[in-house]
Amino acid sequence: MDDLMLLVSSNVQNAKSMRVACAERQKNVNTMAEMNAETNKERDAEVEAETFLSTTRSSKDAKKDYFWL
Secondary structure, X not given: OHHHHHHHHHHHHHHHHHHHHHHHHHHHXXXXXXXXXXXXXXXXXXXXXXXXXXXXXXXXXXXXXXXXO
16 A cells, blocks of 8 residues: 555656646747747848848939939
8 A cells, every 4th residue: 555655646746747747848939939039020120120121222323323324
């Protein structure tokens, strides 16, 4: 009977440890997702700025070309 109680106690302890490990893993996954979202926002802002600058340069060049006609 003592062996059975020891086995049950061990299984309960393992289950608690697994819950803690799973919660920690989920926390890490959530943190990574937040960091990824932030990186995507930064990248989108950079692309938008580069697009704006290239469009602005193109319009200025077009105006210069038009001026010389």
